[in-house]
Each structure stands twice: as structure tokens, then as C-alpha cells.
Amino acid sequence: MHRDGDLLAAAAAARLVTRLVDAQAARGSASLVLTGGRTGIAVLEHLRATPARDAVDWGRVDLYWGDERFLPSGHAERNETQARRALLDHVPVDPARVHVMAPSDGPFGDDPEAAADAYADELAAAARPEDHGSVPTFDVCLLGVGEEGHVASVFPSSPAVYEAERSVVAVRNCPKPPPIRVSLTLPAIRRSREVWLMTTGAAKAAAVSMALTGAGEVQLPAAGATGQRRTLWLLDSAAAAKVPELFTPPLA
Numbered sequence: 001m002h003r004d005g006d007l008l009a010a011a012a013a014a015r016l017v018t019r020l021v022d023a024q025a026a027r028g029s030a031s032l033v034l035t036g037g038r039t040g041i042a043v044l045e046h047l048r049a050t051p052a053r054d055a056v057d058w059g060r061v062d063l064y065w066g067d068e069r070f071l072p073s074g075h076a077e078r079n080e081t082q083a084r085r086a087l088l089d090h091v092p093v094d095p096a097r098v099h100v101m102a103p104s105d106g107p108f109g110d111d112p113e114a115a116a117d118a119y120a121d122e123l124a125a126a127a128r129p130e131d132h133g134s135v136p137t138f139d140v141c142l143l144g145v146g147e148e149g150h151v152a153s154v155f156p157s158s159p160a161v162y163e164a165e166r167s168v169v170a171v172r173n174c175p176k177p178p179p180i181r182v183s184l185t186l187p188a189i190r191r192s193r194e195v196w197l198m199t200t201g202a203a204k205a206a207a208v209s210m211a212l213t214g215a216g217e218v219q220l221p222a223a224g225a226t227g228q229r230r231t232l233w234l235l236d237s238a239a240a241a242k243v244p245e246l247f248t249p250p251l252a
């Protein structure tokens with residue numbers, strides 16, 4: 001737990017440098033799933049600002065998105081646009097390793113189902129035999145958490161939260177604008193070695209507490225976002241306010 005959102009973002013950025021460097025040392029490359037939202041983008045801004053970012057070989061990082069708002073390319077509300085402005089335009093990424101979800105004016109036109117299927121194919125093409133399936137094992141999956149407990153664009157009691165087969169789905173009638181999105185599913189998120197759930201502010205406190213104390217993933221998708229090796233909650237004190245003491249170490 002961190003005193004405020006800015007400290008949380010700085011700490012998460014520092015952790016991420018270490019994690020990516022370690023993954024590259026162990027496997028030659030690292031894979032990272034990016035999130036949209038205030039905290040997720042703040043982490044990327046901190047990453048841009050820290051000199052330690054140069055310890056990462058950005059040309060050997062595979063970048064994916066947990067979800068995307070289905071809007072035209074370059075739209076200010078696209079998670080991709082925000083991530084590029086915050087970080088990706090400032091570090092030497094390999095464009096072939098930046099796996100964006102298609103925009104609404106892209107190769108699939110205004111068809112989010114086709115965009116989702118294409119992203120699932122892209123994930124399947126990146127998976128290796130040791131991944132045992134059609135999704136690569138991501139080193140770190142970053143996720144924001146919505147007030148009602150959504151992660152990526154998997155919303156409570158929505159069709160996406162029941163998806164057990166597909167790795168990527170189109171999301172329609174999304175309760176948070178914009179209404180059409182493309183999202184990884186919970187089974188795809190759970191292919192990550194580490195899932196980091198990051199959120200700030202009192203409005204998130206109830207969702208965080210419920211996710212940590214036994215809520216089901218249909219009612220609270222954040223509860224179903226777990227990593228194979230580690231599930232890390234990065235919170236500020238306001239978002240952690242309702243979490244039982246048992247779960248909260250002293251302030252960092």
C-alpha cells in the first residue's frame with residue numbers, strides 16, 4: 001500500500017523495470033500487457049521519467065493490451081494512443097513487437113468481433129509450445145480496477161465474464177464509455193506469470209475489499225484476475241481503506 005497515487009505509480013514503475021530486466025536476463029525477452037485508465041497511464045509516465053528505464057532493452061519487450069476502446073486510430077481515448085504518448089513514443093520499442101488491438105477504422109472496419117478474433121489469432125501465433133495453449137505466457141499483466149470491479153473490459157455479469165474458451169472478445173453495451181471495446185478474457189489474463197492490479201482512490205475501496213475477501217468473479221471480475229506465480233495488488237491508502245488489516249502491510 002502507498003500513501004498516494006503518485007507514489008504508487010512511481011513504485012510500480014520501479015518494480016516493472018526490475019521485472020522486465022529479470023525476464024530478459026532469464027528468457028532473452030520480456031512480455032508485458034498494458035492497461036488503460038488513470039493509474040495504468042500514470043505508471044507509464046513514471047517509467048518514461050525514470051533514468052532506470054534504460055536498463056530495459058525495449059527492443060526485446062513484447063507489448064500487448066488487456067483491453068482497448070474500439071475507436072478510430074489515434075483517438076485520444078484509445079488506450080494505445082495514451083500509452084504511446086506516455087511511454088512508447090519515448091523508448092526504442094520494436095514496432096513488430098507492439099501488438100495493438102485494431103481500431104474502428106482499421107483492417108476490420110467497424111467490426112469489433114473481427115478485431116477480437118484477429119487479436120486472438122495474433123496471440124496464438126505468439127504462443128510457444130511451452131505455453132501449452134493459444135496465449136503466450138505474459139511476464140506481467142497490468143490491470144486497472146473499475147469502481148464496480150471490472151478489469152480490462154470484463155464487466156460484472158457481462159457476457160465477457162462468462163467466456164471460458166476464447167482469449168479475446170468484443171464487448172458491446174459497455175457500462176463505461178465508450179460502449180464498444182475489445183478485451184482479453186479472464187482465462188487469457190490468467191496465462192500471465194504475474195498479474196498486477198493497480199488502483200487508487202476511495203471510489204475503488206469497496207471493489208478492492210470484496211475482491212480480496214472472497215467475491216466471485218462474475219460479480220467482481222477483479223477477483224478472477226490472478227497470475228500463475230503471483231497476484232500483486234498495488235493500492236493507495238484510499239483504495240485500501242476497506243481491506244482487512246490482515247492484508248495490508250504498513251504504509252510504504
Ligand SMILES: O=C1O[C@H](COP(=O)(O)O)[C@@H](O)[C@H](O)[C@H]1O
Pocket residue numbers: 035036037038039040066067068069079143144145146147151152153176199
Ligand atoms: O476504461 C478503462 O478503465 C479501467 C480502469 O480505469 P481507471 O481510470 O479507473 O483506473 C482500465 O483498467 C481499462 O483498461 C480501461 O479501458
